[in-house]
Amino acid sequence: MGEKTQAARKLYTAHPRLWRDFRYVYPVVSRRSRGLSIGINLNPDKVCSFDCVYCQVDRTTMPGPMPVDFERLSCELRTLLTQRDAIFADEPWKDVPPALRRLRDIAFSGDGEPTASPAFPAAAGLAAELREELALHDAKIVVLTNGLNLRRPSVIQTLAFLDGHNGEVWIKLDAGTQAYFEQVNRVHVKLDQIVDSIRVTARVRPVVLQSMFMCLHGQPPPGTEIDAYLGRLRSIVDGGGAVKLVQAYTVARQTAEPYVSALSRDQLESIAARIRALGIAAEAFV
Ligand code: SF4
Known part of the structure; x- marks a missing residue:
């Protein structure tokens, strides 16, 4: 593997949820976004409704406090969106090529299931408001979800709201059979139900x-x-x-x-x- 390839791989595989002393908001250079993604972690307690065998959340470190401190989240998101060029002054960000420095999305991701957080609707409102205020018209607002809560009225309403703000929903589907679903995602719900919700x-x-x-x-x-x-x-x-x-x-x-x-x-x-x-x-x- 060449040096450049190794550096790119290091960036793509390093997804720490902590940036400086921030608790909820973190930058990622994402292969799937093809650029800079500003992540919002509404689950610092690291609790998730799935228990995937491949989960890559680092549960060796202490969980963060709950509930979400909305004022702090708001301040962190504004700071990172307005001062995002400062990210590239730090290691390992210094080596990010210019083409990948462009803000692609604000993503509800993190250490658990974002739609399970009571803060999700208000945080979606905040992301939309800042996207408008800062004229980030090219940036999407992405919700990464395991699909379990897609039929909840508050989630349906929040996704509908985000549809009007360049929202996109990314839903997990790892299995075709109930047995494999339970083996891989380790959750005791019907895969039929998840697939219905996706549909x-x-x-x-x-x-x-x-x-x-x-x-x-x-x-x-x-x-x-x-x-x-x-x-x-x-x-x-x-x-x-x-x-x-x-x-x-x-x-x-x-x-x-x-x-x-x-x-x-x-x-x-x-x-x-x-x-x-x-x-x-x-x-x-x-
Ligand atoms: S849904 Fe995501 S956060 Fe939850 S256990 Fe699976 S991989 Fe981990």
Whole structure:
């Protein structure tokens, strides 16, 4: 691996949630955003409704206090959005090429499920307000979600509000069968219910699906699982849901369980090709 490639990989794989002394807002140079993403972490307590085997949240450090201190969040978001050029004075940001310094999005991501936070609606309002005030018209407001709360009235309303502010919803879908869903995402809800919620959400606006493919104990997902996964995608689209893009990716950092490892580029590309064969745009991120 060349020095430049190594530096880029270091940037893409380093996703610390802490920047200077900030608690809620952090910068990321994101492959998927193709530039600077300003993340909002509404879950400093690191609690999530899923328990994914590949989770890359660092739970070796102390959780932060809850509830969210809205005034502090507001101050951090304004500071990072207005002074974002200062980010590139620090290591490892100094080496970020100019093309990747452009602000692409404000993203509700972080150490848990953002839509589960009582602060989510107000924080979405804050992000929209600052995006307008600072004339960040090219920036999206992205909500990364595991999909569990998509039918909650407050979440439906907040996503509808964000639709008017260049919002985009990125929803996790890692499995095709109930058994694999429970094995990988370790949550006892019906996958049917999650897929229904995705379909309903995608009827309102095009959504991005984020699908993690990995080896478990050295084994890639069985062919029958990939077939079932593709069947789920087809059912979303056939049911009137618009899927803008599937981001097929694999593990790049330390995972919750040691038996999880990355797929090869070829393996991931071949899954992405099968998604495209359904007429759905897909990108592989290795
Ligand atoms: S949904 Fe995200 S934060 Fe929650 S356990 Fe899975 S990977 Fe981790």
